[in-house]
Amino acid sequence: MxxxxxxxxxxxxxxxxxxxxxxxxxxxxxxxxxxxxxxxxxxxxxxxxxxxxxxxxxxxxxxxxxxxxxxxxxxxxxxxxxxxxxxxxxxxxxxxxxxxxxxxxxxxxxxxxxxxxxxxxxxxxxARELPVPGGYLDLTSRAVRRTGGGVVELSEREASLLALLAGRPGVVFSRAELLDRVFGHAESETVVDTYVHYCRRKLGSAVIRTVRGLGYRLGSP
Structure with a gap:
């Protein structure tokens, strides 16, 4: 299967x-x-x-x-x-x-x-490495290699969320779709907002963009 x-x-x-x-x-x-x-x-x-x-x-x-x-x-x-x-x-x-x-x-x-x-x-x-604002996401190590030097480690869910957005940089994903694709059986869509916050805290506020009334998309380079 x-x-x-x-x-x-x-x-x-x-x-x-x-x-x-x-x-x-x-x-x-x-x-x-x-x-x-x-x-x-x-x-x-x-x-x-x-x-x-x-x-x-x-x-x-x-x-x-x-x-x-x-x-x-x-x-x-x-x-x-x-x-x-x-x-x-x-x-x-x-x-x-x-x-x-x-x-x-x-x-x-x-x-x-x-x-x-x-x-x-x-x-x-x-597709083991995906471009994200400020660097590249390594899908094997679940870390972002910054273009200016340095590496930022991500949790499994943080990396999965960022990988989904980075794989389709022009697409806006609703919270419901992100919940289904990344978090499976999580109880509330608020978990999506929480992990967006975690990614921004580690990588900067520009890494994920909020599209009001629709959801989230990858930030601009």
Missing amino acids: TGDRRLLLVEDDPDLAGLLDRVLSDEGYAVTRAGDGHSGLHLALTRAFEVMIVDRGLPAIEGLDLIERLRDRGVGTPILVLSARGSTADRVDGLDAGAEDYLAKPFELTELLARIRALLRRHSDE
């Missing part, structure tokens, strides 16, 4: 989308579906996902255009393109647009699942 990896599926064919939703859910992914490029763009910019599957021939915003827009906005989530267009030139176009992988239709479900697992492993290996 993959746990609760959040996956965005952008596919306009309802039959294929339904099939993939069932298969991926059975594999342990938390699947969110979008039926067109505009909806996919909105979801990808406002929610956090570990991986995305994007069809190329989408209504509203074409798949490669969607990927380029996401990359331009700093969304680094690994993306696998599904497309009936499978020539070498088509694959090159997909990779040049910012996708990490490209799978032509028709495809075997076992291969799709294997490619998703490979994307997640590769992304996890590459």
Whole structure:
């Protein structure tokens, strides 16, 4: 099982989308579906996902255009393109647009699942250090290495909170989402505010920004 990896599926064919939703859910992914490029763009910019599957021939915003827009906005989530267009030139176009992988239709479900697992492993290996205001968060040691020198140790929850924000620097996370993603079964959303305070006390008030009425996001560099 993959746990609760959040996956965005952008596919306009309802039959294929339904099939993939069932298969991926059975594999342990938390699947969110979008039926067109505009909806996919909105979801990808406002929610956090570990991986995305994007069809190329989408209504509203074409798949490669969607990927380029996401990359331009700093969304680094690994993306696998599904497309009936499978020539070498088509694959090159997909990779040049910012996708990490490209799978032509028709495809075997076992291969799709294997490619998703490979994307997640590769992304996890590459993302051991994340930029934060004033330095870099080392995900292995749970410490911030300051650009001017020095290291600040964080607790497990402080590091998890900061890693979630740093992984999607342009996204505002609600307290409810942070509570669910970082603190699990904590009783109150006030625990989020408490750990934001702890991070600011150690790293400076600018490290996490409050967005009034919405939640929190990573501070500006």
